[in-house]
Amino acid sequence: MSAIRLLVxxxxxxxxxxxxxxxxxxxEYWGAHExxxxxxxxxxxxLKQMAKQGLLHAHEIAPSTxxxxxxxxxxxxxxxxxxxxxxxxxxxTSYDQKMDVKSAAIGFMVDLPRAETVALLKERIRxxxxxxxxxxxxxxxxxxxxxxxxxxxxxxxxxxxxxxxAEWTQGLIDRIEGGAxxxxxxxxxxxxxxxxxxxxxxATGERHxxxxx
Amino acid sequence: MSAIRLLVxxxxxxxxxxxxxxxxxxxEYWGAHExxxxxxxxxxxxLKQMAKQGLLHAHEIAPSTxxxxxxxxxxxxxxxxxxxxxxxxxxxTSYDQKMDVKSAAIGFMVDLPRAETVALLKERIRxxxxxxxxxxxxxxxxxxxxxxxxxxxxxxxxxxxxxxxAEWTQGLIDRIEGGAxxxxxxxxxxxxxxxxxxxxxxATGERHxxxxx
DNA sequence: CCTTCGTTAGTCAAAGTTGACTACCCGCCC
DNA sequence: GGGCGGGTAGTCAACTTTGACTAACGAAGG
Numbered sequence: 001m002s003a004i005r006l007l008v009x010x011x012x013x014x015x016x017x018x019x020x021x022x023x024x025x026x027x028e029y030w031g032a033h034e035x036x037x038x039x040x041x042x043x044x045x046x047l048k049q050m051a052k053q054g055l056l057h058a059h060e061i062a063p064s065t066x067x068x069x070x071x072x073x074x075x076x077x078x079x080x081x082x083x084x085x086x087x088x089x090x091x092x093t094s095y096d097q098k099m100d101v102k103s104a105a106i107g108f109m110v111d112l113p114r115a116e117t118v119a120l121l122k123e124r125i126r127x128x129x130x131x132x133x134x135x136x137x138x139x140x141x142x143x144x145x146x147x148x149x150x151x152x153x154x155x156x157x158x159x160x161x162x163x164x165x166a167e168w169t170q171g172l173i174d175r176i177e178g179g180a181x182x183x184x185x186x187x188x189x190x191x192x193x194x195x196x197x198x199x200x201x202x203a204t205g206e207r208h209x210x211x212x213x
Numbered sequence: 214m215s216a217i218r219l220l221v222x223x224x225x226x227x228x229x230x231x232x233x234x235x236x237x238x239x240x241e242y243w244g245a246h247e248x249x250x251x252x253x254x255x256x257x258x259x260l261k262q263m264a265k266q267g268l269l270h271a272h273e274i275a276p277s278t279x280x281x282x283x284x285x286x287x288x289x290x291x292x293x294x295x296x297x298x299x300x301x302x303x304x305x306t307s308y309d310q311k312m313d314v315k316s317a318a319i320g321f322m323v324d325l326p327r328a329e330t331v332a333l334l335k336e337r338i339r340x341x342x343x344x345x346x347x348x349x350x351x352x353x354x355x356x357x358x359x360x361x362x363x364x365x366x367x368x369x370x371x372x373x374x375x376x377x378x379a380e381w382t383q384g385l386i387d388r389i390e391g392g393a394x395x396x397x398x399x400x401x402x403x404x405x406x407x408x409x410x411x412x413x414x415x416a417t418g419e420r421h422x423x424x425x426x
Numbered sequence: 427c428c429t430t431c432g433t434t435a436g437t438c439a440a441a442g443t444t445g446a447c448t449a450c451c452c453g454c455c456c
Numbered sequence: 457g458g459g460c461g462g463g464t465a466g467t468c469a470a471c472t473t474t475g476a477c478t479a480a481c482g483a484a485g486g
Binding site for chain 3: 252255
Binding site for chain 1: 472474476479
């Protein structure tokens with residue numbers, strides 16, 4: 001699973017109706033071009049693809065008011081909303097090591113109910129533990145570790161990473177159960193998009209924190 | 214940077230001369246089809262592409278001795294070896310969060326001298342710390358954290374991950390400085406490929422530890 | 427006025443990735 | 457002896473990703 005569809009669906013959904021450039025701007029505002037594959041080509045491609053698949057509805061719109069080529073506005077469909085929620089759930093639950101998917105999942109988790117989010121995160125921990133024991137049982141050879149040479153360091157890395165993530169996830173669960181943040185159905189949601197005309201404080205310039213090169 | 218080129222170059226190099234299927238088998242032996250994008254299509258594509266770019270030399274060979282279509286054998290060129298070492302260095306040094314690249318880097322680090330490996334890993338820690346402070350300084354707003362709502366959890370995740378990785382990297386550095394493993398120029402290298410006819414103990418079957426779904 | 431620069435909005439070719447598919451040969455079982 | 461299961465070796469079309477490029481307009485300066 002790549003993060004691009006989730007990010008684009010999430011951005012369009014928060015706007016209600018958005019054209020590609022707006023989505024692109026939101027993702028830049030979120031720093032997503034730094035920590036995910038949210039580059040112009042990918043964004044426009046995802047929009048077109050998802051429109052073709054019925055997840056988005058495309059409105060052909062007259063030339064832009066502010067220069068540039070005519071633009072297409074997109075709205076999320078019911079099917080798209082369903083897919084969006086499915087992707088958020090999957091990204092929260094499944095133990096994989098992709099930062100971009102994890103980050104997007106956290107950004108969008110508040111679109112789910114609080115109790116469900118907690119349940120999904122617990123399932124995530126369960127899966128990471130399952131995976132952890134599969135690594136330790138399967139790859140540590142009968143003749144004892146050391147047999148593997150430096151290759152054993154790879155398993156070591158995986159186990160270390162899995163542990164660190166489980167620990168962090170547990171902390172997040174605790175904070176959520178402690179009442180932090182505002183989840184679906186709990187009142188005014190947190191809005192993280194730029195409204196028309198608002199300027200982006202994180203606009204391209206000097207180094208960003210997401211600058212992972 | 215994707216891991217496929219590094220993995221394929223590394224596999225061909227360890228063999229001296231290998232055809233696609235052999236590379237494919239080695240990568241399966243390493244479990245790479247589970248934790249990286251080392252699928253048949255990607256492997257053959259990478260081989261052809263790198264042959265076209267002069268990193269590998271392709272020998273057209275008569276039909277296989279053991280059934281199947283004729284096969285092409287590849288040998289790494291000087292340019293390919295240079296690129297391989299460059300990729301190993303980059304993968305060891307650069308702080309990014311891709312497990313597949315990290316794992317491959319560790320698997321191949323012993324092709325570099327011990328001292329260089331340690332230096333590169335120290336640089337890696339330095340970069341991850343630099344990145345960590347960029348995150349904390351830049352994204353924690355002046356009005357204090359909490360301003361960000363649940364979005365702050367993303368930064369929290371990044372910082373937590375960076376710390377865990379730095380800790381693990383430091384442990385690895387200590388072990389290497391303590392004399393563990395056999396590095397370039399230190400005698401008989403560790404060999405991790407299957408010789409012709411040897412069977413793969415990790416052949417496809419029940420779950421592998423790399424099964425990250 | 428007219429050129430140049432930045433912003434808006436998006437396209438495109440080339441490269442990489444995926445997963446299913448082909449084709450060949452060997453051994454084995456009935 | 458024929459057919460079928462499994463291993464060998466690789467191809468292919470569809471899709472995604474990348475990074476550079478285009479084109480239109482407004483503002484600003486000379």
